[in-house]
Amino acid sequence: xxxxxxxxxxxxxxxxxxxxxxxxxxxxxxxxxxxxxxxxxxxxxxxxxxxxxxxxxxxxxxxxxxxxxxxxxxxxxxxxxxxxxxxxxxxxxxxxxxxxxxxxxxxxxxxxxxxxxxxxxxxxxxxxxxxxxxxxxxxxxxxxxxxxxxxxxxxxxxxxxxxxxxxxxxxxxxxxxxxxxxxxxxxxxxxxxxxxxxxxxxxxxxxxxxxxxxxxxxxxxxxxxxxxxxxxxxxxxxxxxxxxxxxxxxxxxxxxxxxxxxxxxxxxxxxxxxxxxxxxxxxxxxxxxxxxxxxxxxxxxxxxxxxxxxxxxxxxxxxxxxxxxxxxxxxxxxxxxxxxxxxxxxxxxxxxxxxxxxxxxxxxxxxxxxxxxxxxx
Numbered sequence: 087x088x089x090x091x092x093x094x095x096x097x098x099x100x101x102x103x104x105x106x107x108x109x110x111x112x113x114x115x116x117x118x119x120x121x122x123x124x125x126x127x128x129x130x131x132x133x134x135x136x137x138x139x140x141x142x143x144x145x146x147x148x149x150x151x152x153x154x155x156x157x158x159x160x161x162x163x164x165x166x167x168x169x170x171x172x173x174x175x176x177x178x179x180x181x182x183x184x185x186x187x188x189x190x191x192x193x194x195x196x197x198x199x200x201x202x203x204x205x206x207x208x209x210x211x212x213x214x215x216x217x218x219x220x221x222x223x224x225x226x227x228x229x230x231x232x233x234x235x236x237x238x239x240x241x242x243x244x245x246x247x248x249x250x251x252x253x254x255x256x257x258x259x260x261x262x263x264x265x266x267x268x269x270x271x272x273x274x275x276x277x278x279x280x281x282x283x284x285x286x287x288x289x290x291x292x293x294x295x296x297x298x299x300x301x302x303x304x305x306x307x308x309x310x311x312x313x314x315x316x317x318x319x320x321x322x323x324x325x326x327x328x329x330x331x332x333x334x335x336x337x338x339x340x341x342x343x344x345x346x347x348x349x350x351x352x353x354x355x356x357x358x359x360x361x362x363x364x365x366x367x368x369x370x371x372x373x374x375x376x377x378x379x380x381x382x383x384x385x386x387x388x389x390x391x392x393x394x395x396x397x398x399x400x401x402x403x404x405x406x407x408x409x410x411x412x413x414x415x416x417x418x419x420x421x422x423x424x425x426x427x428x429x430x431x432x433x434x435x436x437x438x439x440x441x442x443x444x445x446x447x448x449x450x451x452x453x454x455x456x457x458x459x460x461x462x463x
Contacts, residue, residue: 103256106249107143114141114244118237127236128221128229136237141245144253145317146308148245152238154201159234162192162208163227170213170223181217188213208234253308254318257326258445260302262375264330265438267295269371271337275344276364279424280353283344292341299334302327326441329434333371336431343424349413352421355404359397363428366393370435374442384443387436394432401425 118137122130140151166188175184188209196203208230215226271291274284306327312318348356366389373385404410413421 103143103251103259106251107141110244110248111138111141113248114138114241117244118240121236121240122233125232125236127233129233132230132233133237133240136234137241137244138237140238140241144251144256144305144308144312145245146253146310146312148242149311149315149317150201150308152242155204155234156238158202158204159208160231161202162205163212163230165192165205166209166212167223167227169209170216170226185210185213252318253305253312254320254323256305257302257309257323258378258381260298260305261326261330262378264295264298264302264334265371265375265378267291267298268333268337269368269375271295272340272371273364273368275337275340276360276367278344279348279360280357282347288341295334295337299331302330321441321444325437326445329437329441332434333431333438336427336434339427340424340431343420343427345420346417348421349417351409352404355400355409356397359393359400363390363393363397366390367431367435374438377442377446381446384439384446387439390432390435394428397428398425 114137115134118133119130122133127133136155140148140155142148142151169184169188173184173187175181189206192206192209196206212223212226212230215221215230216223221229271288274288274291278284306323309318309323313320313322347353370385370387370390373383377384410418410421
């Protein structure tokens with residue numbers, strides 16, 4: 087029973103970001119309903135729904151959702167209200183014609199800017215709601231704006247005050263995940279030169295890397311939004327994101343150079359240098375990922391440099407002995423492309439060392455500042 091509770095606690099802790107979002111969404115819905123009732127809004131439902139929509143995984147994402155939702159709502163309410171007031175629509179045929187006039191332009195705008203797709207929905211509500219109740223189109227537009235404003239402001243305040251999740255902290259977590267996947271891919275690809283490749287495992291790794299990179303780029307945009315709004319303080323996320331992407335490209339190049347195993351005579355000479363290089367490169371990537379997660383202990387790059395120099399020395403010795411002369415043209419091309427890709431990856435790993443050190447130092451200084459007692463004059 088104790089081990090079960092421990093495993094459950096570990097799993098829940100690993101999902102603390104998602105748990106925080108659940109708590110924020112619940113708090114936002116509760117607060118929006120309470121405020122809507124206190125203000126005697128006609129339809130508190132829209133305030134609650136809006137608060138849920140704008141409460142996102144990070145503060146940066148909540149800022150964008152709130153901005154887009156408010157702009158779309160105000161624009162849709164004004165346009166829908168103007169159509170309802172200025173264009174006569176008596177009877178079902180007139181109502182259908184006005185509905186087309188209201189929806190078509192806003193749908194076109196939403197197709198160009200998907201962030202404003204709520205404008206179409208708002209215009210429809212403003213246009214049709216007066217036909218179901220005792221209110222004018224103007225009152226419908228005003229009510230809709232007030233309800234959405236209450237929900238948006240409530241959701242944004244909850245995102246700031248209740249277990250706030252900054253995109254900056256998520257960048258470190260997601261970057262670490264990408265680096266772990268890259269480490270596994272490097273290990274599998276280099277091992278394939280001597281034993282053949284497990285294509286199913288590699289496809290799964292590549293798919294996971296692609297998804298992780300996409301998620302990291304999205305969080306990077308949110309972090310930059312927080313940084314521009316002075317909501318987060320830290321290093322520029324751009325260099326870390328660009329370096330991670332370049333490392334992914336290096337892995338792709340290594341994958342193209344390791345399609346087939348090396349000839350037996352080359353395997354015997356390169357098995358040990360390749361194993362050492364695979365161990366050091368994957369180990370460095372995993373250690374960098376751990377440093378980003380924990381915010382301390384940036385690893386040293388010299389083991390990778392030493393292993394790569396040993397590999398290059400062995401390749402040079404093989405060339406001087408003439409062992410590479412009898413290789414087929416495509417094998418020769420891939421063999422030397424591998425050396426170029428590994429050297430390129432070494433340079434990008436040096437950039438990663440600088441990026442990780444910057445993030446770790448900033449994290450450590452921030453933690454120390456938080457631990458220091460305030461000065462008393």
